[in-house]
Amino acid sequence: MKALLIRDLMLAIRAGGGFGLGLAFFLIVTVLVPFGVGPQTELLSRIAPGILWIGALLACLLSLDRILALDWEDGSLDLLATAPLPMEGIVSIKALAHWITTGLPLVLAAPVLGVLLSLPVPAYQWVVISLAVGTPALSVIGTFGAALTVGLKRGGLLMSLLVLPLYVPTLIFGAEVARRGAEGLTVQTPLLLLAGISFGVIALLPFASAAVLRINLR
Amino acid sequence: MSLWEYANPVKFIRTTDKVLPWIWALTGICLLTGLVWGFFFTPDDFRQGSTVKIIYIHVPSALMAINAWLMMLVASLVWIVRRHHVSALAARAAAPVGAVMTMIALATGAFWGQPMWGTWWAWDPRLTSFLILFLFYLGYMALWEAIENDDTAADLTSILCLVGSVFAILSRYAVNFWNQGLHQGATLSLDKEENISDVFWFPLLVCIAGFVLLFIALVFLRTQTEIRARRTRALLAREGQA
Numbered sequence: 103m104k105a106l107l108i109r110d111l112m113l114a115i116r117a118g119g120g121f122g123l124g125l126a127f128f129l130i131v132t133v134l135v136p137f138g139v140g141p142q143t144e145l146l147s148r149i150a151p152g153i154l155w156i157g158a159l160l161a162c163l164l165s166l167d168r169i170l171a172l173d174w175e176d177g178s179l180d181l182l183a184t185a186p187l188p189m190e191g192i193v194s195i196k197a198l199a200h201w202i203t204t205g206l207p208l209v210l211a212a213p214v215l216g217v218l219l220s221l222p223v224p225a226y227q228w229v230v231i232s233l234a235v236g237t238p239a240l241s242v243i244g245t246f247g248a249a250l251t252v253g254l255k256r257g258g259l260l261m262s263l264l265v266l267p268l269y270v271p272t273l274i275f276g277a278e279v280a281r282r283g284a285e286g287l288t289v290q291t292p293l294l295l296l297a298g299i300s301f302g303v304i305a306l307l308p309f310a311s312a313a314v315l316r317i318n319l320r
Numbered sequence: 321m322s323l324w325e326y327a328n329p330v331k332f333i334r335t336t337d338k339v340l341p342w343i344w345a346l347t348g349i350c351l352l353t354g355l356v357w358g359f360f361f362t363p364d365d366f367r368q369g370s371t372v373k374i375i376y377i378h379v380p381s382a383l384m385a386i387n388a389w390l391m392m393l394v395a396s397l398v399w400i401v402r403r404h405h406v407s408a409l410a411a412r413a414a415a416p417v418g419a420v421m422t423m424i425a426l427a428t429g430a431f432w433g434q435p436m437w438g439t440w441w442a443w444d445p446r447l448t449s450f451l452i453l454f455l456f457y458l459g460y461m462a463l464w465e466a467i468e469n470d471d472t473a474a475d476l477t478s479i480l481c482l483v484g485s486v487f488a489i490l491s492r493y494a495v496n497f498w499n500q501g502l503h504q505g506a507t508l509s510l511d512k513e514e515n516i517s518d519v520f521w522f523p524l525l526v527c528i529a530g531f532v533l534l535f536i537a538l539v540f541l542r543t544q545t546e547i548r549a550r551r552t553r554a555l556l557a558r559e560g561q562a
Contacts, residue, residue: 246483250463250476260462264480267455268487271494278498292497299490310483317475 103187103195110199113172124161124204125211131157132215143220150219151280154229157215158208159240159273163262165204166244169196170252170315179252183319189312197238197245197308205237221284228283232296236276239300242307243268249315272299327404329547336540343537350530358523365520374432376524380531382425385453388418388535392460393485396478406543408474409550411481412464413542417535419457426450445495446503452491456484470550 135153136146173179182192212233213226221229247265251257275296282289326332358376365372395411398404429447430440441447463480467473 250480251466253472254466257466260459260466263455263462264459267452267459267491268483270452271487271490274491274494274498295494295497307483310479314476314479317472317479320472 103191106182106187106192106195107199110196111202114168114199114203124165125207127164128157128161128208128211129215131160132218135219147220147222147284150216150221151225151229151284152277153219154212154216154221155233155236155273155277155280158205158212158233158237159269161208162204162237162240162244163265163269165200166248166261166265167251167258169200169245169248171248171257174252179315180319183316189316190308193245193249193311193315194242194304194308197242197311200245201238201241205233205241208237209233224286225280225284228289229280232276232279232283232293235279235293235297235300236272239272239296239303240269242303242311243272246307246311246314249311249318252315253318272296275299324402324404327402327406329406329551332406333544333547336544340537340540343533343540347530347533347537350526350533354523354526354528354530358520358527362519362523368436371432371435372520374428375520376527378425378428378432379524380528381421381428382450383528384531384535385418385422385425385450387532388414388421389453389456389481389485389488391539392418392481396481399474399478400482405474406547408478409546410539410543411478412474413546414535414539415457415461415464417538417542419454419461421531421535422450422454422457426454444503445492445498448495449488449492452495453488456488460484 132153135149139145139149170179173182183189185192209230212229213221216226216229244265247261247268250264251261254260275292278292279289279296282292326335355376359373362373364370392411392414395407395414398407399411426447429450433442434440460477460480463477464473467476
């Protein structure tokens with residue numbers, strides 16, 4: 103499993119696009135928002151937590167089809183399937199690799215971009231914490247979507263359609279944590295719910311992803 | 321005599337052929353009486369005026385939108401556990417009907433909301449979760465269309481239906497948390513004191529029965545069509561080989 107993780111990370115770094123793509127997209131979205139809504143600081147700081155969350159979500163979505171598509175095309179997914187590793191383990195590792203290459207950089211970049219959006223000071227820690235807690239859920243749910251559409255030629259659009267409604271609860275609670283943090287309210291309830299969703303999907307969804315992947319490899 | 325006999329497509333078609341005319345007739349009767357009664361023979365509400373009559377379409381379609389998904393969930397489970405093709409096809413057949421019901425509920429809700437709340441749309445928990453439900457229907461149908469192999473498609477969509485159900489429920493409670501609503505609470509419960517007045521209740525009940533029957537009839541018909549289409553394809557494939 104460790105070997106697979108290292109291999110995926112190496113591929114993501116060396117093939118380019120892994121780290122860069124999601125991060126660049128995140129940057130572009132957050133930089134474009136002030137052009138769209140105007141430069142008033144009050145407005146920006148009010149919507150900043152939400153924008154950061156939406157940017158992170160879209161950046162995550164953008165890089166989903168890289169999780170499995172490349173391995174599917176060159177046949178290494180078939181090899182992995184016949185390896186002594188359980189399929190659940192494979193999809194979990196894939197999700198973890200996706201989180202390390204996409205989710206983690208987003209978490210680290212969020213405070214920097216927060217400056218651009220004049221994020222209120224108390225919100226910084228909560229944006230980072232909520233993203234850190236929530237992005238693993240995005241990766242795991244995204245892996246499920248990628249596994250569903252892996253066999254399709256033009257699965258990208260379909261995958262977005264399938265994954266976006268699944269992202270709704272995570273987005274709601276994540277953005278709520280960030281918003282309450284920005285307004286100085288107590289964040290405990292949404293944060294716990296967000297963590298609950300994260301742990302829940304990490305624990306259960308790999309089974310669904312693995313089942314789906316097995317069907318697709320049949 | 322067990323329910324599983326109808327897993328046989330021939331038996332299913334034969335039986336539904338026999339029942340369908342009756343269901344259609346009952347549907348027609350229920351919808352006609354319910355709607356005519358509701359539209360022309362009930363008083364206007366003292367506060368909402370005649371807009372209250374939207375209820376005769378809005379409530380039944382919203383009810384069926386949710387129940388259609390439930391039916392798909394059950395059919396998907398049956399497909400996963402017992403692998404009866406009729407069940408998978410019934411789930412497929414129900415999806416567009418459910419999607420249309422969701423759309424009708426959203427549209428009539430907007431027409432009702434405009435005069436009553438002064439807005440076509442509000443990010444109210446019920447409205448939002450219906451919109452999400454609609455997205456789920458779209459994704460489900462798109463996945464069916466996208467995959468060529470029938471059995472693979474049935475497997476994948478049924479798992480999507482299971483996972484989607486969990487997330488649909490999660491979203492329902494998440495949006496509750498996120499925004500307080502404009503939409504009224506339930507007033508049709510059987511066990512509550514504060515319910516809708518009987519004058520509106522009885523025609524509504526007839527309408528709901530009509531919509532349920534309409535749903536059953538459409539799903540039977542569409543399932544038959546799916547079975548026949550698949551049979552035709554199999555025949556064509558065999559001809560091609562010969």
